[in-house]
Amino acid sequence: MSWCCVVVSRFRIPTFRDVCVARRIVSRYLKPTPLVYSRKASRILGCDVYFKLENLQPVRAFKVRGGVYYMYRMREEAARRGVVTASTGNHAQSIAYAGSLFGVDVKIVMPHGVPQIKIEAVKDLGAEVIIHGSYFEESRMFAERLAEEKGYLFVHSINEPLLYEGVGSMHLEVLEELPDVDVVINPLGGGSGVASGCIVYKTVDPSIMVFAVQAEGAPAFYESWRRGELVDLGRVSTRAEGLAAGRA
Structure with missing residues (x-):
């Protein structure tokens, strides 16, 4: 059995109820973000367009929702063992911010x-930054080795259900403000934003369409969908380093 198959078999798929539970916790630490109507985008596209302003979160990204919920649920073990993860930016700041909330040592x-601005942002949140590897997958494997050798709690940026459940709170907020939404478009890097959106929208109204947009230079999920099997692209190339996932 391949490594990918082992990971998939262990992944607990979050439910709509899980997301609703997470939302109650996330709301204790993070305020809801605005859903704003864009007159210009609506005129250009010929439909009503709204933007969910997750850039107003403490780390300027929706991933902080998952980080906060993960750290809340794992706070006792995380405080005892310390946490290590790998990231090119937004996930790193999410876990670092959550660690600062709950007094957890984060690497x-x-x-x-x-x-450098992303490295400094993570350091400013109190986390230790270790530079290793020429691309994300090398960093991830090194972080896993550190966890095994040092006893740290490893947070996988993609295969961790608690992250999806926390991020799903964003989509519940969208439905509360715009219950008749027809289409939702999400950027696709690791998949927590898109997957949690599918859980929420397809449960509430299966007719809501969810689109995922992936960087052309890092199309691991697209290629996996096209080929019908998990694809590991290894090194990827895109200026959108926050979406630079080489493995689905």
């Missing part, structure tokens, strides 16, 4: 070439 492994 982030990032690949060479990550913008």
Whole structure:
């Protein structure tokens, strides 16, 4: 059995109820973000367009919802063992921010070439940054080795259900403000935003269409969908380093 198959078999698929439970916790620490109507985008596209302003979150990204919920649920074990993860940016800041909330020691492994501004942002949140690897997958494997050798709690940026459940709170907020939404478009990097959206929208109204947009230079999920099997692209190339996932 391949490594990918082992990971998939262990993944607990979150439910709509899980997301609703997470939302109650997330709302204690993070305020709802605005859903704003864009007159210009609506005129250009010929339909009503709204933007969910997750850039107003403390780390300027929706991933902080997952980080906060994960750290809340794992706070006792995380405080005892410390946490390590790998990221090119947004997930790193999410876990670092959550660690600062709950008094958890956090180490982030990032690949060479990550913008210095992202490295400094993670450090400013109190986490230790370790630079290792030329691309994300090398950083992830190194972080897993650190966890095994040092006893840290490893947070997988993709295969961790608690992250999806926390992120799903964003989509519940959308439905509360715009219950008649027809289409939702999400960027696709690791998949927590899109997958949690599918859980929420397809449960409430299966007719809601969810689209995932992936960087052309990092199309791991697209290629996996097209080929009908999990694809590991290894090194990827895109200026959108926050979406640079080489493995589905």
